[in-house]
Amino acid sequence: MExxxxxxxxxxxxxxxxxxxxxxFLFTRIMGRMVKEEKTADQVIYRLITRPALALxxxxxxxxxxxxxxxxxxxxxxxxxxxxxxxxEYVQHxxxxxxxxxxx
Numbered sequence: 001m002e003x004x005x006x007x008x009x010x011x012x013x014x015x016x017x018x019x020x021x022x023x024x025f026l027f028t029r030i031m032g033r034m035v036k037e038e039k040t041a042d043q044v045i046y047r048l049i050t051r052p053a054l055a056l057x058x059x060x061x062x063x064x065x066x067x068x069x070x071x072x073x074x075x076x077x078x079x080x081x082x083x084x085x086x087x088x089e090y091v092q093h094x095x096x097x098x099x100x101x102x103x104x
Contacts (some may be wrong), residue, residue: 047053
């Protein structure tokens with residue numbers, strides 16, 4: 001049971017058409033979703049790392065850490081030099097290491 005429309009009925013069906021209107025703030029909501037989707041984990045990390053304040057703080061941290069280790073090593077070397085007895089105190093002058101030790 002096909003219903004056939006004539007051309008005039010089809011053309012008259014378009015008489016009451018009006019322009020479609022979007023809901024209020026539709027564009028704002030669409031743009032908000034697009035911006036929200038742009039922020040992936042990689043982008044967030046990249047933005048965080050490239051901030052000058054964070055880069056300066058990390059640089060200062062590593063410079064301070066290196067300074068601490070250098071000063072600590074210098075202090076340990078100085079303390080080790082003053083507290084260690086000389087190796088000459090342990091040397092026995094009358095013993096030849098290449099001859100067997102014989103007791104008299």
